[in-house]
Amino acid sequence: MRNLGWLRVPFIFTYAFLYIPIAVLVVMSFNASKSPFVWTGFSTQWYTALFNNELIRQGFINTMIVAVGATILATILGTLLAIGVSRYFRSAIVEAYSLAPAIIPDLVLAIGLLAFFALVGVTLSLFSVLLAHVVFGMAFVAAVVIARIGQTDSSLEEASRDLGAGVVTTFRKITLPSLAPAIIAGALLVFTLSLDEFVIAYFTNGPTTPTLPIVIYSMVRFGVTPEINALAALLLLVSFTIVISAQRITRLTDAV
């Protein structure tokens, strides 16, 4: 910090800008007042109210169904895709195509899928949300695993094949164990993404099964309530825990 010179100003500004809003939400979630703006004393009443809110509870269950399903599918498909792309294709175009779902604007993907599901006659439900979440989730898993493959030595796999092991055996005995940390990290990231994803779920969901972000959206649209502060604090805790674990597992940022 000391040798940053004047760069300290934007540096400190950025972190204050990023974290003050979050900190305010967390502090206000323990506020006794009904107004989310004025601090009147410590209370956990909003957490109690939150746990008794039937809409939020149902939204949470729906979100978990989608997130768990999408994570499992996206992790399997994304891992296989990463290996296929880096070990067997070695083509920049195929790699870019595999990662495209992570870059395409969510609104574009959302309307495309809405039109597609309507055309082929898929009824909008939690299942259609799950199908949609797998497509971008897979790209994120693939990106993390491709980065890991780039750091690992392929000679073990070549040796395995030279000694007569087939594609599948080599995969099971050599490739999979060396990629495990990246795969777990990728899975955790997809889970977080799916948990928080709003735009695509909003377009591809059925009317009777709102996910948690959709419930939050309809609550926030009608104004501020301290219950949302409590929910925000809990979701922040969940996301932070998951992302920090993912980072610890892969030391992701070392690969920036």
Next chain:
Amino acid sequence: MSASTTQSGRGAARRRALTGRAIFAGPGLLYITLFMTIPVLLVLVYSFFQRGRFGGIVWEFTLENYVRAFEPVYLNVLSNSLVIAGTTTVFALVIGYPTAYAITRLPKRWRTVALVLVVLPFWTNFLIRTYAWIVLLNSEGPINSSLVDAGIISAPIGLLYTPGAVIVGLVYAYLPLVILPVYASIERLDRQLIEAASNLGASRVRAFFDVTLPLTLPGVMIGAIFVFVPSLGNFVVPELLGGGKTVMVGNLIRDQFLEARDWPFGAVLALFVISLLVILFAIQAAISRRINGTGKRYAAKQVTHA
């Protein structure tokens, strides 16, 4: 190739490569084609047909949807969106670039911590992060009340439901996406070039503008695209922080698909966003080819952290 490689050995290797491609990449590529490529192409196709009465489509060819996008009311929204997304991008770069630069100057272990702290908010619920600004900017909120307490203003001022609030919300949402690619490009920079510049008598400011900035331009472009494009397509921030007074192209697209049920016109507007994305990526690719020819690796790597 080793001396022992025979014709049949090469054939076996080829077969293995094909089996590997089919088993590993096959399912994923098929899935992406089915659930991304075809849907996006479908949007393109829909833009040339007429709207159905209750959403959906009537299969009669027309260019009317494109003509309609040039009506003043829509042109106004499009230009307004470009201005807001552009302003957001400029602010994000002005804050993000020096921050990324500062992070590269930290000791190695603190760099990792600093980068994780940059990405963390990005991985938390987007609606919650936007909601935080409703609380902060509200007339009874902490910013207004501290300004009143400090005697800077006599009564709360309307911060919320302004274009400014929309820009703050968008910068807040996408700032991490600027810092990461810019950080990566500064980190990769050859420090000797800057030393050479100063040895040749360039001032630090001159060395920055003549050496550092041009060489990190590919990273800056990636960061700019990652802020500009999602800002353009965002409908939540304009709605929640702009109070419906600031209409962006994302809001129009949402309304065409979910309320007005005019899918073909919504498709035209979405194509506007997609073509901007494609054009910007093409510019970025040209810049990085000119500078070092490794632009693609940036894009792929950054996705890992996005």
